[in-house]
Amino acid sequence: MNNLDDLFRQDAASRSSTNPSEQPFDKETWAQKKQELRQWTYETIDAATSSIAQSGDEFQRYLDVQSRFDRYSVSNALLILAQRPEATRISDFDTWKEQGVFIRRKETGFYILEPGEEYRRDDGSTGISYNPKKMFDIAQTTASQKREQPTYPDDRMRIKALLDRAPVPIVIGDALPPEMHALYQPDTRNIVIRRGLDAGDIFRSLAQELAHAELDRGDGRYSRSDFTFHAYCASYILCKQYGVDTSFFRFHRVPEKLKNMEPQQIRAELTMMKDTAHNMARRMNRMLAQHRQQLRTEPAR
Numbered sequence: 001m002n003n004l005d006d007l008f009r010q011d012a013a014s015r016s017s018t019n020p021s022e023q024p025f026d027k028e029t030w031a032q033k034k035q036e037l038r039q040w041t042y043e044t045i046d047a048a049t050s051s052i053a054q055s056g057d058e059f060q061r062y063l064d065v066q067s068r069f070d071r072y073s074v075s076n077a078l079l080i081l082a083q084r085p086e087a088t089r090i091s092d093f094d095t096w097k098e099q100g101v102f103i104r105r106k107e108t109g110f111y112i113l114e115p116g117e118e119y120r121r122d123d124g125s126t127g128i129s130y131n132p133k134k135m136f137d138i139a140q141t142t143a144s145q146k147r148e149q150p151t152y153p154d155d156r157m158r159i160k161a162l163l164d165r166a167p168v169p170i171v172i173g174d175a176l177p178p179e180m181h182a183l184y185q186p187d188t189r190n191i192v193i194r195r196g197l198d199a200g201d202i203f204r205s206l207a208q209e210l211a212h213a214e215l216d217r218g219d220g221r222y223s224r225s226d227f228t229f230h231a232y233c234a235s236y237i238l239c240k241q242y243g244v245d246t247s248f249f250r251f252h253r254v255p256e257k258l259k260n261m262e263p264q265q266i267r268a269e270l271t272m273m274k275d276t277a278h279n280m281a282r283r284m285n286r287m288l289a290q291h292r293q294q295l296r297t298e299p300a301r
Contacts, residue, residue: 037132041079041111048078049263056251061085063233063251066270067240070278074270076112083110087137096136101143109134152243153288155199162206162238162280164287166191168213170206181205184212186222203244207280208235214276229257230273237277242284 052059065085066077080087090112093103103109116129153161163170168184173192176183182193182205191209193202211231216222232249239246258266 034131037111038113038130041113041132044082045075045078045267046263048082049266052078052081052254053258053261053266054255056254059254060236060249060251062270063236064240066274067237067277070237070241070274070281072112074267074274077274078267079112080110084137086139089138090135092133092135096141096143099143101138101141103136103141107136107140109136109140111135150243155203157288157291158242158244159199159202159206161284161287161291162203162210165283166210166213168210182209184209184216184224186212186216186224189213189216189218200245203242204235204239204248207238208232210280211235211276214279215272230269230276233273234277234280237273238280238284241277241281 048062052062062077062081065081065087066072066074068088069077069080069090072080080090084090087110091099093109096103111132112135113130114133116131119127119129121127152158169190171190171192172195174195176192176194180194181197181201182191184191191206191213193206193209197205208231211234212224212227214234215227215230236246236249238244239249258269261269
């Protein structure tokens with residue numbers, strides 16, 4: 001039997017000579033570039049964290065991004081803020097393509113982090129690696145650029161949704177100080193709200209006090225002063241999500257509140273705010289979805 005191995009060697013040599021630009025996959029180079037990109041995202045997150053801690057306006061811009069992407073982690077919201085702060089709806093290339101949407105020419109993506117594989121740390125604990133993922137905003141795609149105005153519940157339904165499955169009872173009272181619209185009382189585990197408020201004041205003040213109730217774990221360690229800023233920010237996020245006027249909010253004291261904190265500590269505080277608002281929004285959305293379903297199934301009159 002003839003040895004035909006030389007044909008394969010000749011074929012490989014031929015391909016190499018006819019395609020000199022075709023290079024074999026270099027796994028080490030690929031891994032190095034991936035690590036450099038991962039390191040860049042971590043540095044960008046730290047830089048964005050430091051930036052929002054030094055400026056009330058920048059902090060408010062972060063809250064705006066987090067309100068639009070409330071299911072995203074604080075780190076990913078910071079990455080969006082640093083790269084594409086005006087983004088409203090994002091997906092990766094393949095997800096847009098599956099929807100029949102394509103990225104417009106000359107558009108460049110931006111990166112967030114997605115969970116990768118688990119690994120074991122030196123101390124025996126388990127960690128999760130995070131990998132950079134390129135994303136594109138809807139404004140970078142061939143999807144319709146007709147900006148539809150968001151639709152919000154009316155005042156009454158919005159407040160009913162906020163009240164739904166509240167963690168503590170809410171009662172109307174007349175004994176609150178003049179400057180106070182509502183107050184969470186940890187000793188009696190209830191919220192008192194002033195009679196006769198307009199819809200905007202009801203939502204803003206009630207959202208803030210409900211955030212206090214969320215933050216009180218009932219373990220005796222709750223202190224209103226410790227969580228005032230967290231509840232205030234959670235109320236702002238909810239107001240942005242549900243179309244309530246936010247012009248009353250002020251963030252000029254942010255640098256004072258976050259001074260002397262390391263970026264990781266600041267992100268822990270931001271996560272507490274975000275999670276509090278998200279838990280409240282989840283209850284609201286469940287009630288609003290049930291209401292919409294009920295309207296669809298009711299017979300026409």
